[in-house]
Amino acid sequence: MNNKVKLLYKYLFLIAFGYVFLYPFLFLISSSFKTDTEILSSMSLIPKSLAFSSYAKGWHSVGRQNFGAYIFNSIQIVVPVVIFSIISSSIVAYGFARFRFRLRNFLFYVMISTLMLPNAVTIIPKYILFNQLGWINSYKVFIIPAVFATYPFFIFLMMQFLRGIPRELDEAAFVDGCSTFDIFLRILMPLSKPAIFSIAIFQTVWTWNDYFNPLIFISPVQKYTVMQALRMSMDTTTTVSWGPVMAMSLLSMIPCIIIFFSAQNYFIEGIATTGIKG
Numbered sequence: 001m002n003n004k005v006k007l008l009y010k011y012l013f014l015i016a017f018g019y020v021f022l023y024p025f026l027f028l029i030s031s032s033f034k035t036d037t038e039i040l041s042s043m044s045l046i047p048k049s050l051a052f053s054s055y056a057k058g059w060h061s062v063g064r065q066n067f068g069a070y071i072f073n074s075i076q077i078v079v080p081v082v083i084f085s086i087i088s089s090s091i092v093a094y095g096f097a098r099f100r101f102r103l104r105n106f107l108f109y110v111m112i113s114t115l116m117l118p119n120a121v122t123i124i125p126k127y128i129l130f131n132q133l134g135w136i137n138s139y140k141v142f143i144i145p146a147v148f149a150t151y152p153f154f155i156f157l158m159m160q161f162l163r164g165i166p167r168e169l170d171e172a173a174f175v176d177g178c179s180t181f182d183i184f185l186r187i188l189m190p191l192s193k194p195a196i197f198s199i200a201i202f203q204t205v206w207t208w209n210d211y212f213n214p215l216i217f218i219s220p221v222q223k224y225t226v227m228q229a230l231r232m233s234m235d236t237t238t239t240v241s242w243g244p245v246m247a248m249s250l251l252s253m254i255p256c257i258i259i260f261f262s263a264q265n266y267f268i269e270g271i272a273t274t275g276i277k278g
Helices: 002-031 036-041 053-060 067-098 104-116 119-133 140-147 152-163 167-175 180-191 193-208 212-217 226-232 242-262 264-276
Strands: none
Touching: 002 242, 036 242, 053 067, 053 242, 067 140, 067 152, 067 180, 067 193, 067 226, 067 242, 104 152, 119 140, 119 212, 140 212, 152 193, 167 180, 180 193, 193 242, 193 264, 212 226, 226 242, 242 264
């Protein structure tokens, strides 16, 4: 009985602890169905009356186009950035993990050191470079760098995972006539699904929620992303309509939530294995 009571207390504590962390998200969902007056006057998670008008108003009252256009803009950035990040980071990680060449360690240290550079330090040089290339106000400033493996965290993550795959598989495939590219494509990549899904989830969430970089590089309203649209919805009038803001905030979170839970098992496996294998 003592063990059962202790277990019950543990579950009650975890439920209460989880409720504290989930409350902001639950309040967001609840507020999307409340009136502005009720949002500002009540902390309850149960609306007094359901107001579905917040979704319709929020969908059509942002700028000169509906909220779906901004979602589509974000998708135009996220999809190619995620795909190119996976491909380029995997190729570079494969080189570091499986080959020995001159200045290998030096180049690896330089690559890792760029993790310490905050975005605010590099934003001005990037703006000058992209402006000279004529990429400002286009999505090239996000897509093209992803082609050249400019995300060292993903390279390191993939590299650690590849180091955990036995080299004997490479040698056996090489004996069977596979080239180095065939080994990478047919042997290592199928075994690296957990790391690939981890990169995809991280990059999707980071790019989707990025507000600062699109703010710097994108000026036309019709090219704004979801995060910029949410901020703009708070500037359209002198008084903020919190119901539509909450409703659109909830809609903007749904794609990331779906992607995470769809690939949750691979994500957890990828983080676990890259952390214990080296």
